[in-house]
Amino acid sequence: MAQVTYYFSLLSPYAYLAGTRLEEVADRHGASIEYRPYDIMALFARTGGTPLPERHPSRNEYRAQDLTRQTKHLGLPFNLKPAHWPTNAAPASYALIAAQKAGGNVGALTHGFLRAVWAEQRDIAQYDVIHECLAAAGFHTGLADKGLFTAADTYSDNLEKAVNDGVFGSPFYVTDDGARFFGQDRLDYLDAHLAEASV
Secondary structure: OOEEEEOOOOHHHHHHOOOOOHHHHHHHHHEEEEHHHHHHHHHHHHHHHOHHHHHOOOOHHHHHHHHHHHHHHHHOOOOOOOOOOOOOOHHHHHHHHHHHHHHHHHHHHHHHHHHHHHOOOOOOHHHHHHHHHHOOOOOOOHHHOOOOOHHHHHHHHHHHHHHOOOOOOOOOOOOOOOOOOHHHHHHHHHHHHHHHHHH
């Protein structure tokens, strides 16, 4: 069975734009997904990325136009300037890590957190929001409070693995044969790659 390692930040609008298409691609090819949320600001510092406030105005203007275009094309609700962004993504990421270990629909939970930020104006650093997202995806809300030290270690380790795997942004997909795909607009290429690999 093929595996896709999914590196992403819960603060990434482009991860939100991916929706549940990764899960659909994986299902189509019988591939498994390992979800690895990480600290995107720490990744930028390690891989030469530029935080949004430090980018040239022309880059930020284009980002705003392109995000608006893409969400309209995909039919997704979207707030270009969410009420709670940036926020501390660590607590929700810890809950997601615990949920993956527990087993269940981690894709739905991931998209639930991203939707909370980019469409619903909610703060995923708040435990009531985390609990609601867990429950909506079919998980026990106690996962938000379970194994926090282990989850924190995994979250930190995910950053190291991302750097080692050549990841420099979000969303980023790495297959078990070493192919890398950056951006939700590369999911079609990932789909084709998995199809070829299964032949």
